[in-house]
Amino acid sequence: MMMTVEIAGVSKRYGKLHAVKDVAFGLNTGETVALVGHNGAGKTTLIKLMLGLIRPTDGHVRVLGEDPAHGDFAVRQRLGYLPESVSFHLALTGRETLSFYARLKRVDLASTDSLFERVGLAPEAVDRPVRTYSKGMRQRLGLAQALLGEPRVLLLDEPTSGLDPALRRSFYDLIADLRDRGATVMLSSHALTELEGRADRVIIVNRGVKIADGSLDELRRIARLPTRVSVRLADDGPAPAWANGGSHWRRTGQLLEADVSPEDKIGLLHDITANPDRLAALTVAEPTLDELYAHFLSGQERP
C-alpha cells in the first residue's frame, strides 16, 4: 500500500471563518474513504485543498507526492473530480462535453466511447445536448469526465445525492471496480447510512475539525454504543432473575427493554435464552449508523 494523498496539519481560513482546523490524514492506494459531515462541515473545502484549487493557510497537502496548487498542474492529469451538483455547458452534447475535457487531460478521444458505456449513458443520449439530460444522466456524464485517463485518485463530492436507488447501486459498483484497479477513492457524504459495506474507512468532520477516522467497525468499537434488547414475556408473572442484573430494564406490561453495553451483550443473551418457555419474542437492535454519527457529533459538542 502506498500513500497517495497526505494532509498534514492543514487549516484554511476565509477571513474570520475557520473552514478547516488542523486536519491531518493520509489516503492509500486501493482504499475507498468516505468523508462524512453536515453541510458546511468543511468537506468541500478539504476536497478543494486536495485539488489545489485553494491553498491551505497552514500545513501542507501532497497528492501523489506533489503540491497540487503549484507547478504546471501535471498531477491533475492523474486526478478525477466530480463536483457537488455538477453542471455542464447546456448547448453542447454529451460527447462534445466529454471530448473537450478529454482534450484538456490529453486523453485519447477514442476512449470516450467505452467511458459512456462504463457509466451507463445510453448511446442515443450521448449525442443530445446536455440541456435535455435528467439529473441522473448529468451525474453519469460527470462521473465519465472524472474517470478520464484512469485517475489514480478520485475525489467525488456528494456523488449520490439526488440519485434513485438503482442508480446509486450502479454508482457504488463502479466505485468498487475502481478500487479493485488500485485507485484511491474519496467520496463525501452527509450521511453514514448508505456507506455500510461500501467504504473501507470513514472520516467524520464537523465544523472543520476531524472528529473520527476508521472503519465502521472500528468506529462502533470506539463509540461503545449500547445495543437495545427488548423481550416480550409469555406470561404476566414476575420478572425473571436476569432482569435484576446489571442492566437497567424498563417494563411496560409484558414488554421488557434495556440498553446493554457491548461487553455484557453475549452473556445477557445467554441468560435470557436459557429459559425459552417464558419468552414470546426477542429483538436485538444494534446501534444504527445514524446513531453512531450522532454520537461522534455530540462527542464534539462537549468540550
Add this chain to the structure above:
Amino acid sequence: MTNILIIAGKEIQEGLRNRWVLATTLLLAALALTLSFLGSAPTGNVGVNRLDVTIVSLSSLTIFLVPLIALLLSHDAVVGESERGTMLLLLSYPVGRNEVIFGKFVGHLAILAFATLCGYGAAAVALVVTGAEVGPESWIAFASMVGYSILLGAIFLAIGYLMSTLASERSTAGGIAIGIWLFFVLIYDMALLGGLVAAQGHAVPPLLLDLLLIANPTDVYRLLNLGSGSAGALSGLGGIAENSRLSAPVLTAALVIWTALPLGVANLIFSRREA
C-alpha cells in the same frame, strides 16, 4: 498554448451552437448592406468613391454595434461560468487560470472577427457586383477599417472580462457592461463636445485634447478611420485629425494598450482569486 486553443475551440463551438455567430454575422451583414446602398444613393455620380462613403457609414455603425456585441459576449465569461458551476470543474483540470482567460479571449475574438469580416465583406462584395469603381487606396482604407473594427471589438472584450472577474453576480456584470457601453459610445463624446462649447472658442491645449481623445477607444477608432484621406473629407473629422499630433501608429498603439491593459488586469485578478 494547446490549452488556450482547446478552450478557444470550445467557445467557438458554443457560439455556433447557441447561434451567437449566426446572429451577429447576419446583423452586421444586414446593416452593412443597408448602409452601403442607402449611403450611396444620394451621392449619385458626383465623383465620390462609393466605397469611401461606405467606410464612413460602416465606421459609425461599428462604433455603436461592435462594442455592444463584444460586451454581450464577454461580460458573462467568468462570472457566468462561476455561477453555473462549470468553472470549478474546469479549474480542476490541468489548465492555468491565465489559459482560461486567454482561451476565452481568443475564441470570442474569432467569433467577432468572423462576423465582422463576413458582414462587412458582404457589403464590399455587393458594391463590386453592382459595378462600382473602387481605387486601390480605398480598398486599403476599407481593409484597415475592418481590421480596426476587430481591434475595437478586442478592447471591449477585454473590458468585459475585467467586469466579469470583478463582479460577483451575472446581473451586476451585465448592468456594468451596459453602463460602460453608454459611457464610451454616447456620454463621453457628448460631455467632450459640451466641454468644448463651454470653453467658448478659447483654444483647448492640444495635448489635453489628444489625451481626452486617447482616453476613449471609440474616439481613437474614429480618428483612425475617419480622420484621413477622402473619408476625412467626407466625415468632417479631417479638421480635428490635422490639428492633432496623433499619428496612425500612435493611435494603433493606443488601441493595443487599451486591449492589453484590461485583459492583463482581469488575468491578474482571476489568477489571485481562490475558488
